[in-house]
Amino acid sequence: MLSLKSKYRTHTCGELNIANVGEIVTLSGWVHRKRDHGSLLFVDLRDNYGITQCVFDGGDENLEKIRPESVIKITGKVVARELDAINEKIPTGHIEVQAQKFDVLTNAEVLPFQVFGDEETSEELRYKYRFLDLRREKLHYNILMRNKMMKWLRDKMWDLGFSEFQTPLLTADSPEGARSFLVPSRLHHGKFYALPQAPQMFKQMLQVAGFDRYFQIAPCFRDEDLRADRLLEFYQLDLEMSFVDLPDIQAVGEIVMPELVKTFAPDANVYPTIPHISYDDAMLKYGCDKPDLRNPILISDVTEIFRGSEFGIFANAIENGAVVRAVPAPNSADRPRSWFDKLGEYATKELGLGGLGYIVFADEAKGPVAKKLDAARIAKLKDIAGNKSSLFFICDMVDVAAKAAGKLRNKLGVDLGLVNPRDFAFCWVDNFPFFEPDPERGGAPAFTHNPFSYPIVDSIEELSTRDPFTIKAAQFDMVLNGIEICSGGLRNYNPDVMKKCFEIAGYPLEAVEKNFSGLYTAFQYGAPPHGGCAFGIERVVSEILGIGDSVREIVAFPANQRGQDLLMGSPNEVSEQQLRDVHIKIREKN
RNA sequence: GGGGUGUUAGCUCAGCUGGUUUAGAGCGUCUGCCUGUCACGCAGAAGGUCGAGGGUUCGAGCCCCUUACAUCCCGCCA
Numbered sequence: 215m216l217s218l219k220s221k222y223r224t225h226t227c228g229e230l231n232i233a234n235v236g237e238i239v240t241l242s243g244w245v246h247r248k249r250d251h252g253s254l255l256f257v258d259l260r261d262n263y264g265i266t267q268c269v270f271d272g273g274d275e276n277l278e279k280i281r282p283e284s285v286i287k288i289t290g291k292v293v294a295r296e297l298d299a300i301n302e303k304i305p306t307g308h309i310e311v312q313a314q315k316f317d318v319l320t321n322a323e324v325l326p327f328q329v330f331g332d333e334e335t336s337e338e339l340r341y342k343y344r345f346l347d348l349r350r351e352k353l354h355y356n357i358l359m360r361n362k363m364m365k366w367l368r369d370k371m372w373d374l375g376f377s378e379f380q381t382p383l384l385t386a387d388s389p390e391g392a393r394s395f396l397v398p399s400r401l402h403h404g405k406f407y408a409l410p411q412a413p414q415m416f417k418q419m420l421q422v423a424g425f426d427r428y429f430q431i432a433p434c435f436r437d438e439d440l441r442a443d444r445l446l447e448f449y450q451l452d453l454e455m456s457f458v459d460l461p462d463i464q465a466v467g468e469i470v471m472p473e474l475v476k477t478f479a480p481d482a483n484v485y486p487t488i489p490h491i492s493y494d495d496a497m498l499k500y501g502c503d504k505p506d507l508r509n510p511i512l513i514s515d516v517t518e519i520f521r522g523s524e525f526g527i528f529a530n531a532i533e534n535g536a537v538v539r540a541v542p543a544p545n546s547a548d549r550p551r552s553w554f555d556k557l558g559e560y561a562t563k564e565l566g567l568g569g570l571g572y573i574v575f576a577d578e579a580k581g582p583v584a585k586k587l588d589a590a591r592i593a594k595l596k597d598i599a600g601n602k603s604s605l606f607f608i609c610d611m612v613d614v615a616a617k618a619a620g621k622l623r624n625k626l627g628v629d630l631g632l633v634n635p636r637d638f639a640f641c642w643v644d645n646f647p648f649f650e651p652d653p654e655r656g657g658a659p660a661f662t663h664n665p666f667s668y669p670i671v672d673s674i675e676e677l678s679t680r681d682p683f684t685i686k687a688a689q690f691d692m693v694l695n696g697i698e699i700c701s702g703g704l705r706n707y708n709p710d711v712m713k714k715c716f717e718i719a720g721y722p723l724e725a726v727e728k729n730f731s732g733l734y735t736a737f738q739y740g741a742p743p744h745g746g747c748a749f750g751i752e753r754v755v756s757e758i759l760g761i762g763d764s765v766r767e768i769v770a771f772p773a774n775q776r777g778q779d780l781l782m783g784s785p786n787e788v789s790e791q792q793l794r795d796v797h798i799k800i801r802e803k804n
Numbered sequence: 805g806g807g808g809u810g811u812u813a814g815c816u817c818a819g820c821u822g823g824u825u826u827a828g829a830g831c832g833u834c835u836g837c838c839u840g841u842c843a844c845g846c847a848g849a850a851g852g853u854c855g856a857g858g859g860u861u862c863g864a865g866c867c868c869c870u871u872a873c874a875u876c877c878c879g880c881c882a
Contacts, residue, residue, distance in 0.1 A: 247842075247843085249840090249841045249842065249844050249845095250838085250841095250844090251838055251839055251840070251841065251844075251845085252837070252838040252839075253838080253839060254838085254839040254840065254841080255839095255841095256840080256841055256842065256844085258842070265842095267841085267842065269839095269840085269841090271839075272839090281833090282832090295840090296840080298840085299840060299841080299842090301841095301842055303842080304842085307842085324814070324832080324833060325814080325815090325832075325833095326814065326815075327814080327815050327816090327832090328815070328831075328832065330843085331831085331843070333815070333816060333831070334815090334816065335815065335816080336815090336816095336874070336875085337874080337875075338873085338874060338875090339815080391881080391882085392880080392881050392882080393880085393881085411881095411882090412882085434882085436881065436882075438880055438881045438882090439879085439880065439881075440881095441876085441877080441881085442875095442876075442877095443882090444881070444882075448882085450882090563808090564808095564877090566878095691882095698882065699882095701882070748882090750882065753882085774874090774875095775874085775875070775876085776874095
């Protein structure tokens, strides 16, 4: 490693210990904290590597005036602390530097918020002064951990035999998926580049070019509204492989992801197996396509139990095509009435349901729903719930009921303390439908995922003749603790199959050539069967660091929720000349 | 595009049913004191258009309307 010594320091603020006692050292760093005792003054000096206490015996008027976060250089002698003065909280706590002289390198103004401590501050202020925010212990640590994980992932991919590539950032807009960021072209009047939503077509092209195994830690851009778990620009561990089947691709995730978690979260309890769950099963049992397997609650379909029952609201709705989903709440029978009322309020307010029926199984079945049901039906429901538990019912059309049940399942998991945050449960979700009904086109088939994935059929004949809604995609997601961390699959590398798929999805044949011309052309000249996937770096890293959804906590310079960078002032206006150069005229706001 | 929540000192927040004179607290800042602190301590001071505008009222930080901004969610998206 390159030496950290310079004219500013002989050591860092994190390395001095009892072995250095007696040495004359020079340290440089930020004034983390001052404790002024008059003619005795303590300064905690901080740099990237740690904190060292420096003592000024006799005081110093100039130093007393130095504000926190000023940068100073101190020279002095390392001395052992008295036994009762040792600070076990920091690695340098057995020594201190008896300062002999100091220089102020730069002064700090009064701070907009404190670097020391962990007082909460608004995002607005934190982003405006991100350089201060990044000095704070937690964020500084997060960023460094992210660095380490990136290197680990890169090394791992090399070790697994992948080659690393870079692909263009100024590329062509493609019609699928999210909205692209556009960059106007100066040389080509009225034309635009698009920033890639993912290097999808390039990585497939590299397969056609015969590179066999590709990876890239790729920047991706999507011009969509933001959330806590979404960024305008984010990174994917993107990979693609030739001559593979689904398990060959998934093997990468099976090897890399659990090991990454174990390496960087030594206290983690990583579940030993990674189950495969079909999309249909996930929607039924977990009420979403990204189940959190740490939560033991399983949703059941109880439509048949309520069909023809005395509970008229449900029975009638079932006759009109609704389903009933049951969400058990283990060991909740002795919860007070208010607990159930609050969940009812959650169901109507947050989930938009008409109400939330439930039965409490405390030896007897209790609640308004139970009164309307006969003993046989009650017994079946009790089998699902278990004694000392309660069972919540959601009755609606299948999609609505499934999703609402999923949200209730998540809420119950948290409320009942069933989810351990240091557990890490991976799963694969697969067997996605290839087509879904498009309501805007009268329920005609449309691509469910992207048009790149391969339909699971044996022949073009089968593709042509089968009910399109029964066809599954060679496509999978990897899910960690209820977070979708990866999406991938086998690609549609066969031009004839591709054309047929577009035809079923209602596109004219020319659309294939127009929208995917590069790739479509490439496939005319011998394309290997190939597939791959991409892991969302920020999501994985934030989950490992235990900061959950808030993906911006591991990005050094994130945009705020409105896509602005308050520190650099982006997006900003440009000069008339710059607009002219790229042939742009700003429209009136409409 | 829609909805929830919020906006009071530099920061984090309290402020009751609309009525205690000068709107409070902690942290920070400034001044003074302090030789063993490590969230140092003690004494004092400065610091507020209560987001903005309008309305109701004898009286508004508090109620109503408009608006701006922030944040979270839905749509959208990975």
